[in-house]
Amino acid sequence: MADQILDVPVTSKDQDLFHRELARRSQDTIRVFNPESDDYVVDWDGYKHRIPSKGSADVPRYIAEKYCRDMTTLIINKMGDAQGAEMLKVRQDKGMPEFGDKYVENREIWDKVPKTNDDKLIKDLYPKLWIGLVNEFGVDYVDQKAETHVDDRNQEEKMLQELANKRVDEPISPPKAAEDSKEEKPPLYVSKKDQLAKEVTQDDVS
Secondary structure (H helix, E strand, C coil), rough: CCCCCCCCCCCCHHHHHHHHHHHHHHHCCEEEEEECCCCCEEEEEEEEECCCCEEEEEEEEHHHHHHHHHHHHHHHHHHHHHHHHHHHHHHHHHCCCCCHHHHHHHCCHHHHHHHHCCCCHHHHHHHHEEEEEEEECCCCCCCCCCCCCCCCCCCHHHHHHHHCEECCCCCCCCCCCCCCCCCCCCCCCCCHHHHHHHHHHHHCCC
8 A cells, every 4th residue: 555654674773873873962062051040060970060050051962951851840849839938928927827737738738839740831941941052963864764653752851852953053152351450550669760760751841
């Protein structure tokens, strides 16, 4: 049948090339942004990758992926803590009694705050953290076999795929150096001869 999909076997060579491509892509350089007021450090196998507060850094793709997952979790948890604390304060301001049962408190307060698996929040946060591709590692190309399958990826995996090849338009701006003072600083030492010459010149001008 013309519209029948042929089942093309995947060889061990295809698999080797595919895994090689995955390894290559993991070394791509990605620029990420830290919106928090503190520096954030990604610890990967004992190696530290610092993303400065309110700033960006260029890191390998595998570090960028971990950073986006961890930072998204951090931000959503902070949002949840803040909203939960605010709801408890509102109850207190109204003179309502404290929860005597933790189960009831969770149901009335903490079950209603943002969760780290909130697809809408993940979709909103990832583009803010992942600025784009700075450069690709290597020049390999893999012709992967097309497959028809159900997309069972979670929202984080979808966002990483969507942002995978988004390129950076501009380089990181270097920090501005403090401007040199234009005032002429007096020499540390003036000889008596130079001082007398200066006084004579000033008298001539007068």
